[in-house]
Amino acid sequence: MTASELMDIALIIAFVALALGQILSMLRLLLGPTPGDRILALDTMVINALGLVLVLGIHQGVQIYFEVSLLIAMLGFVSTVALARFLLRGDIIE
Amino acid sequence: MTAETIGTYAVAIFLLIGSAFVLIGVIGLLKFSDPMTRLHAPTKVGTIGIGMLLMASMVHSFVAGEGSLHELLIMAFLFVTAPISANFIAKVNIHQAVSDAPPRPPRDDTWATLNSPDSDDEDLENRGQA
Numbered sequence: 001m002t003a004s005e006l007m008d009i010a011l012i013i014a015f016v017a018l019a020l021g022q023i024l025s026m027l028r029l030l031l032g033p034t035p036g037d038r039i040l041a042l043d044t045m046v047i048n049a050l051g052l053v054l055v056l057g058i059h060q061g062v063q064i065y066f067e068v069s070l071l072i073a074m075l076g077f078v079s080t081v082a083l084a085r086f087l088l089r090g091d092i093i094e
Numbered sequence: 095m096t097a098e099t100i101g102t103y104a105v106a107i108f109l110l111i112g113s114a115f116v117l118i119g120v121i122g123l124l125k126f127s128d129p130m131t132r133l134h135a136p137t138k139v140g141t142i143g144i145g146m147l148l149m150a151s152m153v154h155s156f157v158a159g160e161g162s163l164h165e166l167l168i169m170a171f172l173f174v175t176a177p178i179s180a181n182f183i184a185k186v187n188i189h190q191a192v193s194d195a196p197p198r199p200p201r202d203d204t205w206a207t208l209n210s211p212d213s214d215d216e217d218l219e220n221r222g223q224a
Contacts, residue, residue: 003106028132040123043183044123044139048120054147058150066165070167070171077179081178084186087189
């Protein structure tokens, strides 16, 4: 097996694993049962989306996806903290 | 075997390790039984899984010719923020009492997140009098 063939197979496996991860964490989002679990599932989905964008960038050989993934990382963190804080204090910015 | 071939093999191996960790973490998120236990599994997705994918992206950019180390920024950001968001979710779990109460800390009366400091109460009383 040559290097580029292995690379193509690895890219397919990475796409499938990340998409499967997205589906499984969506299942946890639906099942719950607690709000903490739902926040955690949303956080994992954001991180999986980040990984999907990164693998798409490797697949297409384009550098521009770096900015996209940085933005996703920052928005994911802020939204997780905002959700947790809303559940803790009943307010996001007091 | 040229450097480009070795680099391509490295990208493939990084991709495989990363996707394996992502899958393991998400299966843990789905199959563990307790909210606090479930909190533990997806940290692997956030650190090693995405770390390896970023590593693959970096090595791939060097193999393709236009090397970039930008991905280190995302890695640093994720490594800093993952424990913070996990801590917030754990606080939510403790406050909503969805899991077993954590054991008492060895020295203090209670955990910091459940404890309202005395000065806060005094402040409230003073404000009420004023």
